[in-house]
Amino acid sequence: MAEHEAINGVPVTEEQIEAWANEAEAGYDVATLKKRGRGRPGRGSEPSQVVALRLTADEMAALDARAAREGKSRSEVLREALSVA
Template identity: 75%
Template sequence: MNARETINGVPVTEEQIVAWAAEAEVGYDIAALKKRGRGRPGRGAEPSQVVALRLTLEEIAVLDERAEHEGKTRSDVIREALHLTAA
């Protein structure tokens, strides 16, 4: 094995590989692995989509200031503004 192989900056040792192999040979609880999920949790029952948005540095500063003042995320502030214009 290459001595430079790391996981999160920690070198992977032969002992760790042997331990992982032994764990795999015993088997995994598939139901528990499927429950873990991946990525961020959804925003409800409907699927959501990530949308890229280009903003100037000034617009980002205004957005960040408002988000910090209201204790919200950038996304929350943008969603709120969309809901206000749709109403």
């Protein structure tokens, strides 16, 4: 193995590779792997959609100011604004 092999800046050792190989050869518990979850957590029973929104610099500043003032994300502020409508 080359000396420069690394994951997130941490060198990968021969011992680590051996441990990974042993783990793979022993097999994986599929139920445990499925519990890990991937991506962002859901917001409900149906999949969410990502929507692009164009805002002016002033609108972005107002959105960011409100989000900071209320301790929320931009998305939370926008979703709340839509739920009032």
